[in-house]
Amino acid sequence: MAFLSNPIGKKMLMALTGVILFLFLVAHLLGNTTVLGGPGWINAYAEHIHSAMFAPLLWAARVVLLACLGLHIALGTLLFLENTKAAPTKGTFVTYKEAGLSSRTMFYTGLLILAYLIYHLLHFTLHSVHTSLSVSAFPPDAEGRPDLFRSIALSFQRPGIAGTYLLAMAIVCLHTFHGVFSSLQTLGLPGKASLPVLKRAGQVLATLLAAGFALVPVAVLTGWINL
Amino acid sequence: MRFHLKVWRQEGPEAPGRFFDYDVDDVIPEMSLLEMLDKLNEELIKKGTPPIVFESDCREGICGTCGMVVNGSAHGPQPKTTTCEIRMRHFQDGETITIEPFRAAAFPVQKDLLVERAGLDKVIQAGGYTSAYTGTHADANAILVPKDDQEYAMDAAACIGCGACVAACPNSSAMLFVAAKIAHLGTLPQGMPEEPKRALSMTEVMQEEGFGACSNHFECQAVCPKGIQVETIARLNRAFLKASLKRRA
Ligand code: HEM
Ligand code: SF4
Ligand code: FES
Numbered sequence: 001m002a003f004l005s006n007p008i009g010k011k012m013l014m015a016l017t018g019v020i021l022f023l024f025l026v027a028h029l030l031g032n033t034t035v036l037g038g039p040g041w042i043n044a045y046a047e048h049i050h051s052a053m054f055a056p057l058l059w060a061a062r063v064v065l066l067a068c069l070g071l072h073i074a075l076g077t078l079l080f081l082e083n084t085k086a087a088p089t090k091g092t093f094v095t096y097k098e099a100g101l102s103s104r105t106m107f108y109t110g111l112l113i114l115a116y117l118i119y120h121l122l123h124f125t126l127h128s129v130h131t132s133l134s135v136s137a138f139p140p141d142a143e144g145r146p147d148l149f150r151s152i153a154l155s156f157q158r159p160g161i162a163g164t165y166l167l168a169m170a171i172v173c174l175h176t177f178h179g180v181f182s183s184l185q186t187l188g189l190p191g192k193a194s195l196p197v198l199k200r201a202g203q204v205l206a207t208l209l210a211a212g213f214a215l216v217p218v219a220v221l222t223g224w225i226n227l
Numbered sequence: 228m229r230f231h232l233k234v235w236r237q238e239g240p241e242a243p244g245r246f247f248d249y250d251v252d253d254v255i256p257e258m259s260l261l262e263m264l265d266k267l268n269e270e271l272i273k274k275g276t277p278p279i280v281f282e283s284d285c286r287e288g289i290c291g292t293c294g295m296v297v298n299g300s301a302h303g304p305q306p307k308t309t310t311c312e313i314r315m316r317h318f319q320d321g322e323t324i325t326i327e328p329f330r331a332a333a334f335p336v337q338k339d340l341l342v343e344r345a346g347l348d349k350v351i352q353a354g355g356y357t358s359a360y361t362g363t364h365a366d367a368n369a370i371l372v373p374k375d376d377q378e379y380a381m382d383a384a385a386c387i388g389c390g391a392c393v394a395a396c397p398n399s400s401a402m403l404f405v406a407a408k409i410a411h412l413g414t415l416p417q418g419m420p421e422e423p424k425r426a427l428s429m430t431e432v433m434q435e436e437g438f439g440a441c442s443n444h445f446e447c448q449a450v451c452p453k454g455i456q457v458e459t460i461a462r463l464n465r466a467f468l469k470a471s472l473k474r475r476a
Contacts, residue, residue, distance in 0.1 A: 090394075
């Protein structure tokens with residue numbers, strides 16, 4: 001508890017949960033690339049992770065991720081409130097020199113990610129929005145598997161849905177653009193020489209991740225992926 | 228040179244403050260910003276207006292008392308320069324210059340540009356002692372310190388405790404200040420034994436005194452007049468982690 005009442009302790013747990021969430025996103029992105037391989041790939045992948053063999057793993061991952069997300073949000077909100085209290089005003093003419101849009105909007109981009117996350121789960125996991133586009137609305141594919149490919153393609157053919165996902169990826173990019181390096185700094189990784197390198201690497205990684213996610217809706221919109 | 232100044236004036240800690248406009252003529256380019264304010268104050272006194280209250284002592288960049296926010300930057304726009312070292316030739320003739328106190332919940336404004344920075348002293352007190360022998364001073368080379376460590380400790384020891392890092396930080400965190408002290412003392416044999424205790428107590432008191440936590444914005448590094456690097460904050464984070472694990476064990 002002494003660890004968590006310390007300002008660095010709070011940040012360290014924040015950083016650790018952030019890194020775990022980011023690693024999940026990397027794994028998620030790797031899974032998503034199967035969409036680019038066509039219905040055979042993504043449907044097989046989806047059937048695989050939902051199979052009895054992987055079910056315990058899937059549930060374990062869900063529990064860990066949910067715990068991380070809960071801690072990350074709780075600590076992020078606490079830090080945001082404490083930091084706002086410590087700095088009610090920074091004066092009338094404030095010029096920022098190193099802090100960018102990304103680092104200054106972490107709390108707000110975090111909240112937007114949460115909103116997106118809820119929408120995304122309602123869409124592809126719980127099938128309670130866009131029901132006419134959910135897998136259960138379509139017959140199984142040629143191999144008798146749930147036709148996730150059709151659900152994804154038809155969803156992103158709607159500019160409104162594709163646009164929402166693209167906007168969300170821009171926000172994820174903004175959050176992790178600062179977040180990836182920030183967590184390494186908080187965990188005490190950088191040395192004198194490696195600090196600028198790690199900072200740039202974090203920004204590149206965040207951009208690549210978001211671009212990777214954006215690829216699927218863009219591929220559908222441009223007709224590269226088609227039914 | 229002549230300047231138009233917008234200076235924050237505030238009667239006392241509770242009173243509302245606001246900007247006042249002043250014109251200063253016949254400023255010599257070699258004057259420091261504080262000397263320009265001295266000149267203005269003399270004119271104000273002659274007119275029967277109370278002079279602008281601000282702090283200064285050494286006026287050569289070593290004591291750390293003179294901080295103020297000049298044109299939106301703690302210690303002004305000149306990198307690695309304290310307020311007292313800014314020369315008026317760095318500004319454009321006829322320029323409007325805004326001058327405000329350091330802003331942080333932990334630095335309450337006392338009057339005009341004068342803020343209370345005792346919070347930093349409390350953090351230093353929380354750091355405790357170093358295990359050095361007292362009495363007659365030791366031989367200069369009795370304890371050998373590797374050159375790189377000497378340099379590193381010396382760079383960190385350059386911190387003058389001015390609080391500009393707090394003023395610039397969007398969270399009003401004092402992490403760069405604490406990190407400088409931890410890096411300075413923890414790198415040398417005399418201060419090393421107490422490092423774990425120091426890393427825990429100084430950061431705890433930092434929070435108690437109303438300073439925020441570090442979000443790695445790095446605004447501190449940009450304004451620090453002594454060039455303290457944010458790499459020292461990563462070092463402090465490591466020291467804190469080691470100390471926490473040790474406390475567990
Ligand atoms: C999958 C989603 C998310 C990922 C990958 C992620 C990742 C990260 C990472 C890596 C950090 C850096 C930690 C550090 O600075 O040490 C961070 C910071 C932060 N995150 Fe998230 N995050 C996510 C969702 C959220 C959500 C939903 C919120 C909601 C409030 C949030 C709020 C914050 C805040 C406020 C910070 C900055 C804390 C500070 O520096 O004071 N994040 N995030
Ligand atoms: S770290 Fe730099 S800005 Fe902060 S108190 Fe020390 S000298 Fe001043
Ligand atoms: S008056 Fe001493 S540092 Fe400026």
